[in-house]
Amino acid sequence: MKLSTKIQLYTTVMIVLTLIVVNVFVYITFKKNAIQNEVHQLENRAINIIKELEKSNQTKQDNEKIIVNHLLSDGSVTIVNQNNKRKLQIMTKQHYRNLIEDYSDKQTDKYITRGNHHFVMVSVPVLWEDKETVNLQIYENIDMKHESFENLKWILIGSTIMVTIITFILNMIITHSILKPIHLLINKMSNIHKTKGYTKIESIENTSKELDDLTDTFNLMMKRLSEQEEKEQSFIANASHELKTPITVIKSYSEMLKRFGKSKPEVLDEGLDAIHEEAIRMSYLANQMLQITSFHKQTKHNERESFELIQLLQSTAKKLSITHGQKIEVQSKIKTLHIKLNQEQFVQLITIFIDNAIKYSDKSVVITLNQKHKNVMLQIEDKGIGIPAESLDKIFNRFYRVDKARTRKTGGSGLGLYIAKEIAQANDIGIDVYSELNYGTTVKLTIKEQYIETFS
Ligand SMILES: Nc1ncnc2c1ncn2[C@@H]1O[C@H](COP(=O)(O)OP(=O)(O)OP(=O)(O)O)[C@@H](O)[C@H]1O
Numbered sequence: 487m488k489l490s491t492k493i494q495l496y497t498t499v500m501i502v503l504t505l506i507v508v509n510v511f512v513y514i515t516f517k518k519n520a521i522q523n524e525v526h527q528l529e530n531r532a533i534n535i536i537k538e539l540e541k542s543n544q545t546k547q548d549n550e551k552i553i554v555n556h557l558l559s560d561g562s563v564t565i566v567n568q569n570n571k572r573k574l575q576i577m578t579k580q581h582y583r584n585l586i587e588d589y590s591d592k593q594t595d596k597y598i599t600r601g602n603h604h605f606v607m608v609s610v611p612v613l614w615e616d617k618e619t620v621n622l623q624i625y626e627n628i629d630m631k632h633e634s635f636e637n638l639k640w641i642l643i644g645s646t647i648m649v650t651i652i653t654f655i656l657n658m659i660i661t662h663s664i665l666k667p668i669h670l671l672i673n674k675m676s677n678i679h680k681t682k683g684y685t686k687i688e689s690i691e692n693t694s695k696e697l698d699d700l701t702d703t704f705n706l707m708m709k710r711l712s713e714q715e716e717k718e719q720s721f722i723a724n725a726s727h728e729l730k731t732p733i734t735v736i737k738s739y740s741e742m743l744k745r746f747g748k749s750k751p752e753v754l755d756e757g758l759d760a761i762h763e764e765a766i767r768m769s770y771l772a773n774q775m776l777q778i779t780s781f782h783k784q785t786k787h788n789e790r791e792s793f794e795l796i797q798l799l800q801s802t803a804k805k806l807s808i809t810h811g812q813k814i815e816v817q818s819k820i821k822t823l824h825i826k827l828n829q830e831q832f833v834q835l836i837t838i839f840i841d842n843a844i845k846y847s848d849k850s851v852v853i854t855l856n857q858k859h860k861n862v863m864l865q866i867e868d869k870g871i872g873i874p875a876e877s878l879d880k881i882f883n884r885f886y887r888v889d890k891a892r893t894r895k896t897g898g899s900g901l902g903l904y905i906a907k908e909i910a911q912a913n914d915i916g917i918d919v920y921s922e923l924n925y926g927t928t929v930k931l932t933i934k935e936q937y938i939e940t941f942s
């Protein structure tokens with residue numbers, strides 16, 4: 487169902503229901519009050535009759551006279567004995583003869599309909615001429631009142647129908663004017679969707695704050711999508727560029743092997759070595775790229791856990807030192823330090839920096855742990871080739887390598903520091919790199935106070 491139809495239907499139904507309830511209440515209250523008034527008047531009349539009867543000689547003639555005096559302009563007075571027999575009836579019209587109710591020893595009142603006529607009746611017990619207790623029943627014709635009830639009923643029904651129609655029309659106009667900017671916005675959005683672009687939309691003039699917010703959110707989303715697509719495109723371009731060299735090498739060596747491989751054994755060895763080396767490079771690259779995608783999936787529900795840092799540093803350094811055959815020292819004045827971070831990602835982060843320090847230096851690597859203010863500073867230092875100043879702000883870019891020719895030998899893909907930056911961001915770890923060409927590089931990682939649990 488369309489939003490406009492929904493709003494229109496709900497508001498109209500609600501207003502009509504409220505109106506019906508109010509009108510029924512008005513009708514019932516009005517009718518009840520009007521009848522109550524009539525009953526009160528009849529009660530007063532009955533009291534007057536009783537008073538006069540008490541004062542009289544209690545003869546049949548006297549009683550009859552009193553009752554005739556008190557007869558209404560349109561009604562009847564009936565005296566009913568305990569056997570429900572009428573002892574006396576005085577009426578203004580002959581057909582009121584059948585106006586008789588059963589005897590009751592209490593005062594009662596009633597609204598009676600006989601044929602097309604409507605009456606109110608009050609019945610009071612009184613002492614009659616022979617000391618017998620009878621009912622004095624006074625009936626009053628209220629046909630005029632009843633007619634006014636009917637008129638009120640039709641006025642209320644008519645006004646309900648009129649208000650329903652007016653509400654429906656007004657609702658239609660208001661809903662249309664409220665939803666007009668939304669329709670405009672939908673049109674603009676669907677036009678953008680059709681063009682398959684990431685264009686921003688202009689906010690609609692004189693509209694509500696909610697629609698302004700919606701426009702802003704849509705524009706932010708478009709911006710993020712376009713940045714994301716740009717990132718993906720450049721990643722694909724970079725990755726294909728990186729794959730081009732090993733593929734070309736593999737292609738040309740395999741062609742050479744096809745031609746001369748069988749006849750020249752020295753060509754066979756060289757070709758197989760080159761193909762093997764490039765295959766290893768490609769598998770490394772594919773592995774790095776897989777790490778990036780799996781990391782992006784993981785960070786959506788990044789789980790932090792508590793672990794001891796010094797032990798973790800020592801075991802990681804030992805493992806890397808053995809695999810790379812290079813000395814790694816861990817220096818720390820702090821004896822134990824428990825932090826709360828994603829342990830798996832943290833190991834990955836320090837491995838990237840230690841791996842670089844080993845790869846780009848021949849001397850031993852030093853890892854130092856210090857307390858700085860309330861934070862913890864982890865420093866990875868090498869005395870290697872260093873990074874030129876103009877490259878320092880680029881080393882965290884994807885596929886960036888200072889010296890491509892050199893890194894072909896060391897086997898890097900230029901993705902390590904990009905992954906490190908993403909991990910550090912996800913775990914709120916600060917990274918600072920200080921480097922001097924031909925002197926060495928120092929990487930400083932800052933673990934913030936809120937992630938430190940205990941240390942001694
Ligand atoms: N400690 C370091 N000393 C000298 N140069 C470094 C050091 N760390 C990084 N670099 C330079 O920064 C570049 C980017 O480093 P990064 O770790 O991202 O890539 P990589 O080491 O070449 O490859 P990968 O780490 O993906 O195997 C390196 O190619 C290197 O030129």
Ligand SMILES: [Mg+2]
Pocket residue numbers: 838841842898902903
């Ligand atoms: Mg690296």
